Amino acid sequence: MYRVHGMTGSGNCHKVRQILELTNQPYEWVEVDLLAGATRTPEFLAMNPNGKVPVLEFDDGRTLPESNAILCYLAEGTAWLPEDRFARAQVLQWLFFEQYSHEPAIAVARFIKVFLPEDHPRRAELPGLVERGNRVLAVMDRHLAERAFFVGNVPTVADIALHDYTHRAADGGFDLDAFPHVQAWLARLLANGFREMTA
Ligand SMILES: N[C@@H](CCC(=O)N[C@@H](CS)C(=O)NCC(=O)O)C(=O)O
Structure with missing residues (x-):
């Protein structure tokens, strides 16, 4: 059984948590x-x-950090990570996009607004982060205008990676009403068994 330090x-x-539950793999959660x-x-x-x-910890003591590396490891051999070489590379494209463009704007804006005090100096970063995040959401919206999921016809780890901070984007000051295809995609993921992050 895996142990997730999170x-x-x-x-x-x-x-x-999402990939483990969607693929019915048992795990123990260790709150950090x-x-x-x-x-x-x-x-x-x-x-x-x-x-x-x-961090994902294995029974034999090995450990694996980095959320998107963990997603790929846990999805291996399932439809959540395509076997086809090009489709797999497209999944990686969106995983790198998530880490380099999406998370540093949208998750960081949420972190500053939700977790830091009202008078914290990092609040000065918010206008720039919201501008960058809106560009990222526009990229996603354009992509999803013609597709149900990020890669292929079924959800993959690319959708898992982009789901959580997108559905909580309002926490960081983003208005998803401006991105109807993103909103439709979020609803589609829920219909496909995704769980929302509650806290
Ligand atoms: N690229 C990493 C980012 C992980 C990350 O930023 N984790 C945050 C919580 S969301 C953290 O542990 N922050 C503690 C710190 O930086 O001291 C991943 O995707 O796993």
């Missing part, structure tokens, strides 16, 4: 208290030298 309320961590410094202990840094959740 924080409830983190989209990166919820991705791991970031604010108490739990990712800075020698024990945690031995699992992930970068000191971040999520």
